Amino acid sequence: MKKYSLAVLAAGILFVAALPHFGSDYLVGFFFSTFIFVTVAYGWNLISGYTGYLSFGQMSFFGLGAYALAIAVFRYHLPWPVGVLAGGLLAAILAVPLGWLMLRLRGPYFALGMLGFVQILSTVSSAWSSFTGGGEGIYLPPTASLRPLYYAAAAMVFLGIGVTRAIERSAFGLRLQAIREDELAAEAMGVETTRLKLQAFVIASVFPAIAGGLYAWRLSYIDPSSAFPGNYEIQSILMTILGGAGTILGPLVGGLTLSVLSEVIWARFAELHLLLVGSLIILVLLFMPEGMIPLVRRFLARRRGRVPKTGMQEVRR
Amino acid sequence: MDFSIFLQLVVNGLLVGGVYGLMSLGINLVWGVMGVINLAHGDLIMAAGFLTFWIFTQWHVNPLLLLPAGMAMTFVVGMLSQRFLLGRLPQDRGAIKSSLLMTFGISYVVINLAQLLWGNEFQTVTYLAGSWTLGGLDFAKARTVAFLAAGVITTFLWLFLQYTNQGRAIRAVSQNRDGASVCGVDNGRIQIASFALGAGLAGAAGVLLVMIFAISPSMGSGYTIRSFAVTVIGGLGSFPGALCGAMILGLAEVFTGYMVSAQVANGVAFILFLVVLLVLPQGLSGMFRR
Numbered sequence: 156m157k158k159y160s161l162a163v164l165a166a167g168i169l170f171v172a173a174l175p176h177f178g179s180d181y182l183v184g185f186f187f188s189t190f191i192f193v194t195v196a197y198g199w200n201l202i203s204g205y206t207g208y209l210s211f212g213q214m215s216f217f218g219l220g221a222y223a224l225a226i227a228v229f230r231y232h233l234p235w236p237v238g239v240l241a242g243g244l245l246a247a248i249l250a251v252p253l254g255w256l257m258l259r260l261r262g263p264y265f266a267l268g269m270l271g272f273v274q275i276l277s278t279v280s281s282a283w284s285s286f287t288g289g290g291e292g293i294y295l296p297p298t299a300s301l302r303p304l305y306y307a308a309a310a311m312v313f314l315g316i317g318v319t320r321a322i323e324r325s326a327f328g329l330r331l332q333a334i335r336e337d338e339l340a341a342e343a344m345g346v347e348t349t350r351l352k353l354q355a356f357v358i359a360s361v362f363p364a365i366a367g368g369l370y371a372w373r374l375s376y377i378d379p380s381s382a383f384p385g386n387y388e389i390q391s392i393l394m395t396i397l398g399g400a401g402t403i404l405g406p407l408v409g410g411l412t413l414s415v416l417s418e419v420i421w422a423r424f425a426e427l428h429l430l431l432v433g434s435l436i437i438l439v440l441l442f443m444p445e446g447m448i449p450l451v452r453r454f455l456a457r458r459r460g461r462v463p464k465t466g467m468q469e470v471r472r
Numbered sequence: 473m474d475f476s477i478f479l480q481l482v483v484n485g486l487l488v489g490g491v492y493g494l495m496s497l498g499i500n501l502v503w504g505v506m507g508v509i510n511l512a513h514g515d516l517i518m519a520a521g522f523l524t525f526w527i528f529t530q531w532h533v534n535p536l537l538l539l540p541a542g543m544a545m546t547f548v549v550g551m552l553s554q555r556f557l558l559g560r561l562p563q564d565r566g567a568i569k570s571s572l573l574m575t576f577g578i579s580y581v582v583i584n585l586a587q588l589l590w591g592n593e594f595q596t597v598t599y600l601a602g603s604w605t606l607g608g609l610d611f612a613k614a615r616t617v618a619f620l621a622a623g624v625i626t627t628f629l630w631l632f633l634q635y636t637n638q639g640r641a642i643r644a645v646s647q648n649r650d651g652a653s654v655c656g657v658d659n660g661r662i663q664i665a666s667f668a669l670g671a672g673l674a675g676a677a678g679v680l681l682v683m684i685f686a687i688s689p690s691m692g693s694g695y696t697i698r699s700f701a702v703t704v705i706g707g708l709g710s711f712p713g714a715l716c717g718a719m720i721l722g723l724a725e726v727f728t729g730y731m732v733s734a735q736v737a738n739g740v741a742f743i744l745f746l747v748v749l750l751v752l753p754q755g756l757s758g759m760f761r762r
Contacts, residue, residue: 209569211511211576260749262568263509264704268749270511271697271742282735336565385690389580396573430584436577437557440570444562 171309175302183305187373189414190308191366195391196406197315198362203392204400205319205328206355207335208258211388212269215276216246216360218382220367222280225293225377239307239368246364247357254356258349261338273383281379292378301373308369312407315362320403322358331355332401386429393436399446408447473731476608481726483609489722490619491680493715494626495695496702498673504646504709505666508558508571512579513674514695516546519582520678521687522590528597535599535683536621542679543672550671553578554664579692586689596686618680625676630711642666646709674699694738701745720744 175183195213203209220242227238257268280287287293298304322328330351333341342348371377390413391406398409413435421431443450499513510516520542524535557578561570600613633639644652645662653659681687681695702721706713721741729737 207569209572256746256750263503263572263700264749266511266572267509267697267700268742268746270693271745274694274697275739275742278735278739282733385580385693389576392573392576426588427584429580429587433577433580433584437574437581440574440577441557441560444566444570 168313172306175305180301183301185414185418187301187305187308189410190305190312191370192387192391192394192414193406193410194308194311194315194366195363195387196394196410197312197319198359198366199391200319200395200400200402200406201322201362202355202359204395204402204405205322205335206331206352207338208352208356209262209266210269210359211266211392212271212273213359213363213391214383214385214388215269215273216250217363217367217370217384217387218273218276218280218379219246219249220364221371221377221382222287223364224368224371225288225295226286228295228372229293235368235372236307239365239372242368243361243365246360250357250360251353254353254360258352258356273388277379277383280382288378290378292376292381295372295375295377297375298373304369304373308366311362311365311369316403316407318358323403327351327354335401386432389429389436390432393432393439396436396446397439397443399448402446402448405446405448412447477730480609481730482723483611484615485723485726486719487612487615487619487722488684488726489715489719490622490626491677491684492698492702492722493718494622494673494680495677496699496706496714496718497626497629497711498670498677499696499699500703500706500709500714501642501646501666501673502670503703505642506663507568508667509575509700510550510667510670511572511575511696512553512582512692513670513699514697515579515582515586515692516549516671516674517678517681517695518687518689518692519549519586520546520675521682522586522595522678522689524679524682525595525597525687526590528599535597535679536617539621539625539676539679542675544675546675546678547668547672549582550674551664551668553671554667558667559660559663579696583689583692590689592689594686594688595682597682599683614683618683621680622677625673626715629673638665642669694741697745698741701741701748704745705748 171186174186178186195217198216199210199213202213220239223242223245224235224238227233227241228235233241253272257265257272260268281290284290322331330341330346333344333346334348334352338348367382371382374381391410394409394413395406396409397413398405398407417428417431421427424431439446495517499510502508502510523542523545524538527533527538527541528535553575558571558574561567561574600617603610603612604616605611633643641652641657641662642665644655644657645659645666649659652662678687698721702714702717704717705720706715706717721744724740724744725737728740
């Protein structure tokens, strides 16, 4: 099994690395935007899939990353990778006080709190026009080549898989899942819930921030509505629950499936995009609430004649 | 600040607050009965507002006469969503999370439909321009009429919850689900009724709101947050608390809008929500209950 997954990983890296050399620009662009979504989805998976705090505000970090890049490049003439990393760092720094405040709230309170925070940041970015360009936005020099951006986004996806895998198998990850299943019980068992939740929140904030920076550099223009795109929020959530929230490969599998589906089937109905994404969320929740990964895993186990393993990740949330 | 300006702002804030009260009662009711937040609440407000705008510009029907139409539309949407979607979610520990996710999905479906039907622009209904003057204070006609209409609907809702069997059953379920069930209340039916009623109240608020403010398909989440903030400020399940909270939010927004800017006023609901949750987790009514 271990050998098998190593082989898959090697094949994946090889494919991703070689793609720009044989694939068309269109294909590279397709995978770039898929990787951006999947990166956001890995962040959401950590805080909402593993820790159980449903966040509808990951776009606040995405927008922060986008603005950090735009301002670093436009005002301070820094190279774009510095801008992207600055965005990630800024998000992590902001996530500490924000998480300290927000993570006291549970369930719907946290969900609506984060939803509100996106609007606050969006309002700030349009009101503080001397710094952010306000409603007119910031125009950046057009991106010369997509390749470096593509590799950076791919690296973020591999980082997402790696971090999630490391967390899932650590005591830290088990404690996060204990918080998800029953926070009060976890606390009673001696889990330092406040600190661990905050750590998960901070790690989960870096992924959307870096994705936002890459996205802004690719778009070479940023304004409040493109920096805090609601469709990225809902689509990355759909990808995670489609693949399986709280699983290592869920966001990747769900992300690839959804991107291919949307490119092949409904690219022709662009004006119906949000409607289709919204309906798919409803359908997944009704008919496949655990997502694809647990279903596949159970199917494989049954074929091998083994009793399915019921780890924490198999318990429905 | 001049005292007369101060009084004028108070009037404006209270008038808006009346509509906010009506808007938040829907969220309050659904939450009380089902422990669920409808994240599509604001989008239903938006949809009813656009329906009003559309019929008004087509046939110049008085917006107040469209209140039943707006309420009926969102009522049916709410009923169907609860009956066929939310009601089918497994009722386990994850029920709150999956219902949040599902209403988030529904909200994007509503947004997309509104964009298809009515475009992406800001729209408003120019009904009753001008204002009445009373004791040196201006009562903008549209706002006053919206306030009065909201007051009438709120009163009817209170009477319904207080004195009808259906209303008693709804209150019983929100106080103790199992107890109500033992007394012969059909929980599933009450949940459908309250979710539909909550959505219908969103529709009523939408019809009134479009008379006061410009609306756009993407405005929904701002109003979901406002409704939730009012509920949090007032305390869950408290009628007077909700109205008080709505007035506080209305005043806070109007004063911020005057002293700082209209943009910043949009963030006031969120700030109030956070401050109240961190300082007074039980809301205003909790402060008096102690």
